[in-house]
Amino acid sequence: MAPKPISSPVPVAWYPSLAVLMLSVGLLVTASFFIYEATSSRWNRRLSKEIATGAVASFFLGFGSLFLLLATGVYV
Template identity: 70%
Template sequence: MAPKAITSPVPISWYPTLSVLMLAIGLVITGSFFNYEATTSRRNRSLAKELFTEAVASIFLDFGSLFLLLSCGAYV
């Protein structure tokens, strides 16, 4: 039995759109995090909210960067 070729679960034509969308969402969340840090006093900050916001922004920026590299032809 011949082995099957490995294919992407996401169509290649979607890579540029996904990269722009995910990078934009990640940058908006990062901006809201910086706004939260600048406008909230130290006594009113929540560590859980900060960690959650950082994690979500990081995930979107990571996948956005991955799809940007894939759309440019740098297969990682």
């Protein structure tokens, strides 16, 4: 039995749209993180909110960067 070729679970035509969408969301979450850090006092900050916001921003920026690289032809 011949092995099946490896294919992407996401259609290649979606790569540019996913890159723009995910990078936009990631940058918005990052901006909200910086605004939160700049406007809240030292005593009102919550570590759990900072970690959650950072994780969400990291997720979207990471996958957005991946799809941007894939859309431009850099296969990683």
